[in-house]
Amino acid sequence: MYEFNYHRPTSLDEARKILGDNDEAKLLAGGMTLLPTMKMRLASPSDLVDLSNIEGLADISDSGDAIEIGAMVCHAEVAASDVVRAAIPALSDLADSIGDAQVRNRGTIGGSVANSDPAADYPAAVLGLNAVVKTDRREISADDYFKALFETALEPGEIVISVRFAKPERAAYSKFPNPASRYAVVGVMVAETAEGIRVAVTGAAACAYRVTAMEDALSKDFSAGALEGIAVDAADLLSDLHASAEYRAHLVGVMARRAVRQLIA
Amino acid sequence: MEIKGEYQIRSSRGDVWQALNDPEMLKKCIPGCESLEKISDTELAATVMASIGPVRARFNTRLTLENLNPPESYTLVGESKAGAAGFGRGSADVTLTENDDGTLLSYVADFRVGGKLAQVGSRLVLGATRKIANDFFGNFSRELDPGATRVGADDAGDGKVTPRIWLAVAGAVAVLLIWWFLLR
Incomplete structure (x- = not known):
């Protein structure tokens, strides 16, 4: 070393x-x-x-219409939290689906969000649930946060303090995991929030992004059928030995429909 | 994994070909490029500090021009070693075609990573390559013309033609440079 x-x-x-x-x-x-x-x-x-010894970075709190998760809270704690489970069960499930037990007990929500790996799960939740990333300098809304591959709105030296999730009416996360790493080959968060329906995708492109065509269709008719025929452009999607860009584009539709079905069932 | 690009350049093919040979300009525009030297007419040596996400490492890269057919086409080959972590190798077939509007530059690039790098990093190579190419295009166009816009996104006839040459050419080079160091 x-x-x-x-x-x-x-x-x-x-x-x-x-x-x-x-x-x-x-x-x-x-x-x-x-x-x-x-x-x-x-x-x-x-x-x-x-950052593990700084106080106040590892709390989970409920303020009534939102929950706030400290940056240093690990995935296993989010998955096991009664507060999170009661407010946003889809977020509990998402945290529980990350990596393996070792990763879930070491990896943190702040680290995941700051790193913005294209295949990480949390970005789909942050964007799909219209969360706010709180740093030592400011609050950044999800729509302004994810910029490009491993690139976020964070400035050099800016420290993520917590992520605040407004409680949605309902939300579901569906992912197609890589069987070895459990990274999302494609993961889709579908949420009905106070601001409307949101569909956020991770794993498919350089960073998490929203599919507005699906959001519009679901706003008119909240059913898996409403998503049939909505083409996802493969041009800017990722391609690797696990999945081609075309396959990922296909999976975006499949995962979105599965998430919707979870919500209707 | 392949990356393709095509650029319409309102400039003579000879000029475009010439433009391929300015190490100083390339050095300025390749993100993280610390040095770029011409070793011979067909060889370039570059040192690049690659900084993408968690990766921040210096890579020594050797570029070679093969299948030279001036001023029409060549193959750019690049190789980079990242010590025990593995290696990367990329190549791009670049073709210049004369037409009524000047020159059409097209490239088809291919790249591979090997060793431990391939094991852990192959899923990120394409995305990283695209990102650096985009950064590079931006740098390059601004260097030549502060008002330059990306190819395909602007209207014809605005006189912002020259940057496209560089964009395209440099793009091909950048794409090449990338995989050797971006392999993570």
């Missing part, structure tokens, strides 16, 4: 100071992506700033 400095600050101010003093410093949440990348020598930060 090459050398790096490990820090475990106890406050956001301290974390910010370390980040400010070291150009090549990286924030460490669960480390489920960063550490394997470092082991492969594809990243060599000078300093790691572990």
